[in-house]
Amino acid sequence: MSSTYTHSKKNQSLTKNQRIVLDLLQNSGEPLKAYFILDSLKKEGLNSPLQVYRALDKLVELGKIHKIESINSFIICNNSNCASNTAFTICERCGKVKEIKNKYLKDSVSDLVKDNQLEITRYNLEFYVLCKSCKIN
Amino acid sequence: MSSTYTHSKKNQSLTKNQRIVLDLLQNSGEPLKAYFILDSLKKEGLNSPLQVYRALDKLVELGKIHKIESINSFIICNNSNCASNTAFTICERCGKVKEIKNKYLKDSVSDLVKDNQLEITRYNLEFYVLCKSCKIN
DNA sequence: TTACATATGTAATAGTATAACATTAGAGGT
DNA sequence: ACCTCTAATGTTATACTATTACATATGTAA
Numbered sequence: 001m002s003s004t005y006t007h008s009k010k011n012q013s014l015t016k017n018q019r020i021v022l023d024l025l026q027n028s029g030e031p032l033k034a035y036f037i038l039d040s041l042k043k044e045g046l047n048s049p050l051q052v053y054r055a056l057d058k059l060v061e062l063g064k065i066h067k068i069e070s071i072n073s074f075i076i077c078n079n080s081n082c083a084s085n086t087a088f089t090i091c092e093r094c095g096k097v098k099e100i101k102n103k104y105l106k107d108s109v110s111d112l113v114k115d116n117q118l119e120i121t122r123y124n125l126e127f128y129v130l131c132k133s134c135k136i137n
Numbered sequence: 138m139s140s141t142y143t144h145s146k147k148n149q150s151l152t153k154n155q156r157i158v159l160d161l162l163q164n165s166g167e168p169l170k171a172y173f174i175l176d177s178l179k180k181e182g183l184n185s186p187l188q189v190y191r192a193l194d195k196l197v198e199l200g201k202i203h204k205i206e207s208i209n210s211f212i213i214c215n216n217s218n219c220a221s222n223t224a225f226t227i228c229e230r231c232g233k234v235k236e237i238k239n240k241y242l243k244d245s246v247s248d249l250v251k252d253n254q255l256e257i258t259r260y261n262l263e264f265y266v267l268c269k270s271c272k273i274n
Numbered sequence: 275t276t277a278c279a280t281a282t283g284t285a286a287t288a289g290t291a292t293a294a295c296a297t298t299a300g301a302g303g304t
Numbered sequence: 305a306c307c308t309c310t311a312a313t314g315t316t317a318t319a320c321t322a323t324t325a326c327a328t329a330t331g332t333a334a
Contacts, residue, residue, distance in 0.1 A: 015299090015300095015311090015312060015313085016313095017312080017313075018312090033289085033290085034289095034290070034291080035289070035290075047314075047315080048314070048315065048316085049290080049291070049292090050291085050292075050293095050313095050314085050315085050316095051313075051314075051315095053290090053291065053292075054312075054313080055312095058311095058312090069206040069207040069263070070206040070261060072289085072290065072291095072321095084265075089255060089257075091255075092258055100249075105249060108245075108248075108249050109249070109264075111245075112242060112245050112246070118226060118228075118266040118267060118268055118269060118272070119266060119267055119272070120226075120264050120265070120266050121229055121265050121266060121267060122264075122265045123262065123263065123264045123265060124207060124262075124263045124265075125260065125261075125262050125263075126206070126260060126261045126262075126263075127246075127257050127259075127260045128221075128257070128258050128259045128260065128261075129255040129256060129257050129258060130255060130256055130258060131255055132255060135255070135256070152280090152281060152282085152330095153282095154281080154282075155281090170320090170321085171320095171321070171322080172320070172321075184283075184284080185283070185284065185285085186321080186322070186323090187282095187283085187284085187285095187322085187323075187324095188282075188283075188284095190321090190322065190323080191281075191282080195281090209290095209320085209321065209322095275334100276333105276334085277332100277333090277334080278331100278332090278333090278334100279330100279331085279332085279333105280329100280330080280331080280332100281328100281329080281330070281331090282327100282328075282329065282330085283326105283327085283328075283329095284325105284326090284327090284328105285324105285325090285326095286323105286324085286325085287322100287323080287324075287325100288321100288322080288323070288324085289320100289321075289322070289323085290319100290320075290321065290322090291318100291319080291320070291321090292317105292318085292319070292320085293316105293317085293318075293319085294315105294316090294317085294318100295314105295315090295316095296313100296314090296315090297312105297313075297314075297315105298311105298312080298313065298314090299310105299311085299312075299313085300309105300310085300311080300312090301308100301309090301310085301311100302307105302308090302309090302310105303306105303307085303308085303309105304305100304306085304307080304308105
């Protein structure tokens with residue numbers, strides 16, 4: 001078996017471990033934790049935490065997924081080309097996470113931090129909210 | 138010995154554990170990790186992780202310190218009244234963390250997220266930068 | 275003083291992530 | 305086809321971060 005494993009058209013050039021982790025996150029759409037991913041993919045041949053973390057690290061580096069720091073979870077990227085800059089809303093009540101899609105966000109954000117002694121290389125923004133359905137109920 | 142332990146004028150009404158943890162963070166000014174705090178305060182009578190985490194939780198709740206999620210560290214609050222909203226710069230090279238002081242930040246930030254289906258209850262913003270001295274060297 | 279909420283102390287354990295090392299696979303050049 | 309280099313893998317062990325559970329003590333207010 002080839003290790004680039006081009007079973008699906010998408011996610012070519014990924015290795016098998018990277019692809020099955022990405023597929024799981026893609027199919028889920030929700031933030032998943034590393035050890036949950038490990039449990040879910042035992043049957044696919046993932047045996048150790050390190051295998052999961054290595055795949056996750058690579059996928060984060062490629063911008064295909066993001067880590068949501070405050071909940072130690074990983075989620076499929078909902079944009080394109082946002083390997084370094086991320087912004088999420090997290091519902092305080094139900095925990096639902098959505099990636100904020102806003103191509104102008106980066107510029108706005110840069111304006112916020114006006115200290116020209118430093119340059120922003122990347123950012124991670126986590127907004128806690130009451131989501132629509134939790135607001136109603 | 139009273140458990141409110143008003144040794145210093147500041148930080149009155151805190152318990153002993155809360156006060157020694159806060160004092161350490163105040164004197165340090167840098168982000169510290171929970172187990173580092175534990176080691177540092179062994180001689181003051183802190184014996185277990187839980188004692189540290191309980192003090193940290195309370196201080197975060199009071200807005201006296203903040204947790205920097207992406208580095209699992211805690212830092213003294215550099216503002217006032219920002220129990221729920223935090224913004225930091227973190228140098229990619231040297232790791233130095235600074236809290237962003239900007240009383241207009243909250244309004245600006247709210248404008249960024251224009252989806253009126255949801256309301257922001259709090260936020261945590263982590264900007265990775267090259268700090269002044271790392272930029273030069 | 276009673277009652278209640280909050281904080282403490284302690285031991286055990288759960289959850290998250292990386293170090294170290296040996297091995298294998300893929301991509302490019304000759 | 306072969307060599308070489310880089311990246312990924314597999315495995316074991318361990319380090320780091322945080323919470324559960326339970327018994328005890330303290331502070332505050334009726």
